Amino acid sequence: MALTELQIPTKDNFYAKLKNAATQMNNLMSTWTEMAELLEMMGTADLDAMGVAAGQVRIDIVDFRILMQEVVAFYDGTSTAQTNVPETVVNKIRSL
Secondary structure (H helix, E strand, C coil): CCCCCCCCCCHHHHHHHHHHHHHHHHHHHHHHHHHHHHHHHCCHHHHHHHCCCCCHHHHHHHHHHHHHHHHHHHHHCCCCCCCCCHHHHHHHHHCC
16 A cells, blocks of 8 residues: 555655664664673572572573574674574563
């Protein structure tokens, strides 16, 4: 379905929206990279000190770290394989 003339943005508006979306994606990837690195450095003692219970929650946190690393790898072109379904992992983390 084609856009009508009333729906078509101006070229400047369209480019501004694309640029904004690309900037947001780049910032998000940077944030995810930092979070993945932080989670990578956390050990069992750190999680204990924070009060994170052993068991499924910790497994979900590890899965989330792996997911972030994979998305960033896909984004920067270094991805080789996918081990998790993103929607499943994200929904687990959202329900913590």
